[in-house]
Amino acid sequence: MAPVPVYGLLRGIFRWPVKICVWTTLTSYALSVITSNCSQVDRIWTFMPTIYTAYYALLPLWPKESFLPLWPYTPDTVDPAFTQKYSPRALLMFALVTTWMFRLSYNTWRRGLFAFHDEDYRWAIFRKQVPRWFFEIFNFTFIALIQNIILFLLGLPTHIAALQQPERLSTSDYILGTSALVIIALEFISDNQQYSYQSFKHDGVDPNTQWPGAKINWTQRDVQRGFCTRGLWAWSRHPNFLCEQTFWIIINLMPLVAPESPKYDLPPTSMTPIWPLAPAVVLCTLFFSSTIFTESISLSKYPEAYKAYQSRVAMFVPFLTPVWGLWLKLWGKKEEVDEIVYGQSLVERTKRD
Structure with missing residues (x-):
């Protein structure tokens, strides 16, 4: 297969995932300020990697344009070679990440961490150890922004697998x-x-x-x-x-x-x-x-x-x-x-x- 133009990918396959990453970052930060609870990102850890993985593994499924604000789509700039055929490796990775999601979601649910009022005990302790202004900066830069970037990165391996297009596993x-x-x-x-x-x-x-x-x-x-x-x-x-x-x-x-x-x-x-x-x-x-x-x-x-x-x-x-x-x-x-x-x-x- 010919080398994949990286700069072209930035205008294509990454467009929707980057949009979702920006949206989840701003939303989780806003909710953390409104609720005084910094565990909003912790809750989406259970499913965001699966969403990014699903997007790359199911590229042929998505329309060319989004008919809803956050609906996944594949722009016209994406090479048709990647949108007409599913990658068996990417599908396998999607199945594995989905299994991982069920395990983590179950453990999060039984510990009560899906409740909006519940917060990771470590944030409460760290909040007491630093000045308030520092914690607010930390809340946006690390808790909201950096963690959402990490969630975005966890989908990249499936992105690579989707572009490889192997005939079989x-x-x-x-x-x-x-x-x-x-x-x-x-x-x-x-x-x-x-x-x-x-x-x-x-x-x-x-x-x-x-x-x-x-x-x-x-x-x-x-x-x-x-x-x-x-x-x-x-x-x-x-x-x-x-x-x-x-x-x-x-x-x-x-x-x-x-x-x-x-x-x-x-x-x-x-x-x-x-x-x-x-x-x-x-x-x-x-x-x-x-x-x-x-x-x-x-x-x-x-x-x-x-x-x-x-x-x-x-x-x-x-x-x-x-x-x-x-x-x-x-x-x-x-x-x-x-x-x-x-x-x-x-x-x-x-x-x-």
Whole structure:
């Protein structure tokens, strides 16, 4: 396939997504000011990546002109080669992102975060830590603008797949697609384990009523500790965050490692474009910085226990947790830290989990 003219794409395929990004940015910011609640963007995180993905995956479906203000359309400037035939890779990615959306939407719904009055606890804490004028600037630039740009970027991998127009799925599509489903399942389990723990901690809910994989026999030692350290959370301090980043890295890689690697018509002086990697890089940067702030809050609430948890369990990568355990053992501190983190011996913990 001939190289795709990047500058032509900016006038074509990106026209509607950019319009939607501007609209969601202004709307979410206005709602945050009106309601004094900065979690408006958090709520649209559950479905905006799917909307962008659907637009690129279903290009042949859209009309040439929008008959409603925000209705998707494909301008005449878009090459007919991309609007007359569906890309099987883009459709696969759309199916995966839709599955991801159902998982996240369900978890958001049961936590009550779809209610307009509910706000992420981290924003309330950060609001108290900085001057009001700084928070208002932060609210527009980071919470509203930058996060909506990130949501826009998450659709770019499907945009690349839609332009590749492969005849059929490749081996890499099957491997990465299966991996993405496994990651979604693991993230669902980690969400359920956290929800099971919080339900037992705050309401005394019987763990046996929870989803399979989350029926953990919580103890009063777990409640006193204040945070979850069982199941997947015994191997990673943030298994849900790890799975989230991994899922979008897989989505980002699907068109990049495919046989029809993207080729872009750039000026002769330009270097090989690296912008196709932007979605994964930006998202991982966001999660890392967000995790640092989240852990600072946990550390202030549970100084001794969470410090021990940090020294025993890896932030993301579970394969590092045994390494931290070995390091503590060499220093003669493993049993002491295990008692604080797990509240039981390693043998007992293995039997229970």
